[in-house]
Ligand SMILES: Nc1ncnc2c1ncn2[C@@H]1O[C@H](COP(=O)(O)OP(=O)(O)O)[C@@H](O)[C@H]1O
């Protein structure tokens with residue numbers, strides 16, 4: 001049975017790498033994938049991983065009908081044996097419905113990859129719809145870690161290392177951006193306390209928290 005699978009996790013946990021591996025293994029066996037993406041850091045029409053691999057993809061614009069796009073592609077003699085959708089959190093809920101229709105009406109597997117929640121730990125609308133519609137939601141096995149060593153479950157937006165909670169839901173960016181706007185993955189405890197690696201380091205260095213010498 002074809003499936004809609006949502007591979008979800010924090011930023012930097014290997015989602016795009018897995019998408020590229022699925023694509024590689026299937027194309028190595030002669031299958032043809034339709035690869036969708038939106039706002040990848042590597043630029044328009046790219047699906048990229050931090051491991052350095054990148055492949056071409058169809059950039060999904062606002063309002064594009066993904067089911068219609070596939071029907072047109074197939075009716076013009078194109079091939080598609082499966083579908084990959086990276087950065088799926090940026091897709092509109094309607095586009096997730098269209099991906100579900102690709103599974104049900106065209107009989108293709110659809111593998112969607114994305115983060116579930118934003119920097120305020122609120123669901124992205126596209127991810128919410130994926131959780132609602134997916135046959136399976138898979139959490140990636142490789143854990144991204146919080147600075148404290150616990151499993152990272154949340155995404156923080158940072159400016160010069162400090163966590164911020166105001167701003168637009170969508171701002172394309174990367175982890176490890178110490179001098180600019182960036183992102184950091186944290187465990188829930190440290191996300192709630194707004195404690196990033198930089199603020200934890202600063203607190204540890206503060207004289208207020210140094211042990212008091214007795215005598
Ligand atoms: N230099 C490196 N050596 C080994 N693994 C790396 C290196 N850089 C990144 N990675 C791996 O790549 C993962 C990020 O992969 P990526 O597919 O870009 O993540 P995502 O799409 O989830 O944001 C990291 O969690 C880490 O496991």
Ligand SMILES: Cc1cn([C@H]2C[C@H](O)[C@@H](COP(=O)(O)O)O2)c(=O)[nH]c1=O
Pocket residue numbers: 010011012015016039041114115117118119120155156157169170171172173174183
């Ligand atoms: C938390 C959060 C993230 N984003 C952006 C930042 C990146 O461009 C992508 C996630 O990419 P990754 O391959 O999973 O690292 O999402 C955003 O726009 N808003 C947010 O709140």
